[in-house]
Amino acid sequence: MSDFYIGDLTPGTFVVNVSKEKEWGIGQVQSCINNIVTINFENVGKKNY
Numbered sequence: 001m002s003d004f005y006i007g008d009l010t011p012g013t014f015v016v017n018v019s020k021e022k023e024w025g026i027g028q029v030q031s032c033i034n035n036i037v038t039i040n041f042e043n044v045g046k047k048n049y
Contacts, residue, residue: 009037017041 009015013029025042032038037049 015039 009029009032011029011031015027015029017024017027024044024047027039027041027047030038030040030046038046039049040046
């Protein structure tokens with residue numbers, strides 16, 4: 001997930017990591033604070049970017 005625009009990732013937004021889509025599933029943005037985005041993916045849990 002290196003090609004994204006942080007401004008569009010508001011809490012509640014659904015996202016997909018295209019390189020790991022089948023393994024991780026769909027994610028939902030939990031927070032975006034100081035350019036650190038926390039996303040909760042259905043198959044692997046929370047990830048920080």
